[in-house]
Amino acid sequence: MYDLTGFQRDLLYVISGLDDPHGLAIKAELETYYEKEIHHGRLYPNLDTLVDKGLIEKSELDRRTNLYALTARGQREIDARREWEQQYLQDTLSAA
Template sequence: MYDLTGFQRDLLYTVAGLDEPHGLAIKDELEEYYEKEIHHGRLYPNLDTLVDKGLIDKSQADRRTNVYAVTSRGKREIEARRDWEGQYVDLEV
């Protein structure tokens, strides 16, 4: 996951956290988090990058809608990232 941008990591985490998310649902979640508009020209190429890296799968819900899901590799990458972060960030105060 070290080679992902922060935006790509946020995409991966968002896909992992939603039930069968489609592009617009992912876009809505990220716009709420970033508090600004996410353009399609940024969203979909980055989703495609995650697909190409084997971190998420893309399937068609219908002719116009793609649905995304985190792959087993993507889940392992998220777990590894969280373990790595846990070495440096202790949230128990």
């Protein structure tokens, strides 16, 4: 996951946490978090990059709506990132 942008990591986290991760739901969730509009020209190319990297899968719900789901590799990457972050958070908490 080291080669992903922060935005791409956020996409993975949002996809993993939504019950129905389609483009507009992902967009809405990120707009709430970032407190600004996320343009389609930013969202969909980044989703495609994650598909190309094998971290998420894209399927069609209907002719206009794509669904996104984490792959097993995507979940492993999130888990590894959490472990890496946790070691630093624990060190910070222990020092306090």
